[in-house]
Amino acid sequence: DAGITQSPRHKVTETGTPVTLRCHQTENHRYMYWYRQDPGHGLRLIHYSYGVKDTDKGEVSDGYSVSRSKTEDFLLTLESATSSQTSVYFCAIRAGGSDRVFEQYFGPGTRLTVT
Amino acid sequence: DAKTTQPNSMESNEEEPVHLPCNHSTISGTDYIHWYRQLPSQGPEYVIHGLTSNVNNRMASLAIAEDRKSSTLILHRATLRDAAVYYCIPAGGTSYGKLTFGQGTILTVHP
Numbered sequence: 711d712a713g714i715t716q717s718p719r720h721k722v723t724e725t726g727t728p729v730t731l732r733c734h735q736t737e738n739h740r741y742m743y744w745y746r747q748d749p750g751h752g753l754r755l756i757h758y759s760y761g762v763k764d765t766d767k768g769e770v771s772d773g774y775s776v777s778r779s780k781t782e783d784f785l786l787t788l789e790s791a792t793s794s795q796t797s798v799y800f801c802a803i804r805a806g807g808s809d810r811v812f813e814q815y816f817g818p819g820t821r822l823t824v825t
Numbered sequence: 826d827a828k829t830t831q832p833n834s835m836e837s838n839e840e841e842p843v844h845l846p847c848n849h850s851t852i853s854g855t856d857y858i859h860w861y862r863q864l865p866s867q868g869p870e871y872v873i874h875g876l877t878s879n880v881n882n883r884m885a886s887l888a889i890a891e892d893r894k895s896s897t898l899i900l901h902r903a904t905l906r907d908a909a910v911y912y913c914i915p916a917g918g919t920s921y922g923k924l925t926f927g928q929g930t931i932l933t934v935h936p
Contacts, residue, residue, distance in 0.1 A: 816868030
């Protein structure tokens with residue numbers, strides 16, 4: 711499982727509240743990713759990180775921010791949660807030495823419900 | 826990103842081979858073809874990737890057309906545990922190893 715954990719695994723929150731999801735890895739991988747998965751949309755990339763303090767936006771970054779202050783942790787924050795952010799969130803790491811030849815390994819996911 | 830076309834769903838019987846096709850006619854010359862699968866209620870799982878030659882690993886084989894516009898993931902003997910959504914993803918020509926997931930193929934395996 712590439713040593714990836716996500717916390718919390720489940721969360722119910724109210725509209726307008728801030729939420730932070732944590733992804734933790736134990737194998738010192740440089741690249742980390744946050745995806746969301748909704749019915750009918752498959753997985754979509756929210757943000758990714760290519761090193762400590764190095765992050766960039768993905769396909770669906772509006773309403774989300776990220777931080778990576780140390781290699782092992784990649785945090786996803788919803789500053790003010792909305793019902794449209796109800797989803798399953800997956801974190802992933804990239805193993806492999808190049809942008810072409812690599813494997814991504816995914817965490818178990820966080821199911822977030824915004825009421 | 827290269828567009829991919831996969832069947833929405835396929836069915837197989839246990840212990841029979843399964844051939845999952847993928848068309849990626851707009852693939853760039855530097856993209857690898859990656860396959861991932863997602864079992865129910867789990868995160869995606871890496872299966873295999875290749876560039877031009879056919880590839881084998883303990884999970885599956887990947888057959889890549891000579892023009893690279895299509896590929897086929899081969900499960901040699903399907904098991905019930907292989908029931909999943911299978912994603913074909915050309916990637917690697919852009920930066921940072923990002924993956925763009927499509928809708929994938931839902932594989933049902935019958936006992």
